[in-house]
Amino acid sequence: MDSIDLEVLKTCDLWLTGGQQVALVTVIKTWGSSPRPVGATLAICEDGRVVGSVSGGCIEDDLIDRVKREGINLGRPELLTYGITADEAHRFGLPCGGTIQLAIEPLSEKSRIPELLQRLSKHELVARRLALDSGLVSLLPAAPEDNLNLSEQALTSIHGPRWRLLIIGAGQLSRFLASIALAMDYLVTVCDPREEYRDGWQVEGVQVLHAMPDDLVLEMRLDSRSAVLALTHDPKLDDLALMEALKSPAFYVGAIGSRLNNAKRRERLKEFDLTEDQLARLHGPVGMYIGSKTPAEIAISILAQLTAVKNHVPLAAALSIAQAKSVLAS
Structure with missing residues (x-):
């Protein structure tokens, strides 16, 4: 697109x-x-x-x-x-x-x-x-x-694209994210070292790389116009990349997952040399709460949140997935 x-x-x-x-x-x-x-x-x-x-x-x-x-x-x-x-x-x-x-x-x-x-x-x-x-x-x-x-x-x-988006994980959700982000004028890169996921994944205009995500984060030299999304659900792929991204000037760093998995991820990341301020920059569960169920709806939720952060628009706590689900569960 x-x-x-x-x-x-x-x-x-x-x-x-x-x-x-x-x-x-x-x-x-x-x-x-x-x-x-x-x-x-x-x-x-x-x-x-x-x-x-x-x-x-x-x-x-x-x-x-x-x-x-x-x-x-x-x-x-x-x-x-x-x-x-x-x-x-x-x-x-x-x-x-x-x-x-x-x-x-x-x-x-x-x-x-x-x-x-x-x-x-x-x-x-x-x-x-x-x-x-x-x-x-x-x-x-x-x-x-x-x-x-x-x-x-x-x-x-x-x-030409002034913003960059790195998506970790080649899957169905990343297809929707990449397609919409291209239309938003992002330079999109998808990284996945797993051949079974990467094989056959293609969106025209998106570079798909076989590399370890943390190595690629360092290689890309993320700046204040860069965003990173971790979508693999695999700590071996996501955690080190998130650590490096959170230490970079990237304007947005997010990871998909449930509230429970997000809490576990934050505990794991605390074991790295991240400050509290750096850890607080992590968006997870990623996205805005809009009741999304399908990959397309989840992609819209994520990119809406990313866009608000890019445009320096503060979001009400009630729009966060964790907060909204806590309220619904009570």
């Missing part, structure tokens, strides 16, 4: 290859409340078809109508602002008088979309610099902390 950004770029390439006129629309600035974040993209074809989103739908409708009436005849990139007045904000569905500024870029061979896609297929993080006066594009290496930047001369957008 591709991320929205990747789906938009692939669609641009497909339409261009088919000889159609295409424009790439990018959110470059917002004021007040806005439905889509800076960097969100939309591809629009000369016949009005769109992929992606820059708003809740009203701005898309206006862009489609504009293309159908006028075509895509821009000589160079254009900046367009919606929602300056209260009436416009209401018309375009921008809440609380929000305002959104877009860059509309007519695409051609000089847009370098195929080359960008090729680099993204190698999991590179790429800065795409668009010269506003000529439409010429240059592709440069980017860092995870880089953000979209607009100057008088150029628009630089960032493409």
Whole structure:
């Protein structure tokens, strides 16, 4: 499952290859409340078809109508602002008088979309610099902390995964987790030294490695944009990897298991050289309580919790699996 950004770029390439006129629309600035974040993209074809989103739908409708009436005849990139007045904000569905500024870029061979896609297929993080006066594009290496930047001369957008997720254990649950995480723009790695689990496990875009998990955790040099999920239920595989992950700057470390198994795991981890603060970083039983039963529902529960932690959103204790089940059992 591709991320929205990747789906938009692939669609641009497909339409261009088919000889159609295409424009790439990018959110470059917002004021007040806005439905889509800076960097969100939309591809629009000369016949009005769109992929992606820059708003809740009203701005898309206006862009489609504009293309159908006028075509895509821009000589160079254009900046367009919606929602300056209260009436416009209401018309375009921008809440609380929000305002959104877009860059509309007519695409051609000089847009370098195929080359960008090729680099993204190698999991590179790429800065795409668009010269506003000529439409010429240059592709440069980017860092995870880089953000979209607009100057008088150029628009630089960032493409590729900025976050990493290591999943320990190749199984059915990890398939759902990996697929959804890919759509969330994570670079996903699955590690499992057990051949019987690893054989036949495949999700397009995910690297599957035969390695001891703790060795891989050290090799990956986890940073503050990294997350680790241990799913094997096997202490020989999970515990050492969790120990190394908890000592790293990873923003999220979680392990699946029952409340009883989680308590036993914490007791085992206390025997390692972990501080109380490091041990407290472990999410387990992993996920938010939503009554999940199936692997797909459990994956949603886990990624919801992971996303809240990534976005620095505090979660009520009642949403933790341990707390919720304790209340239900009483």
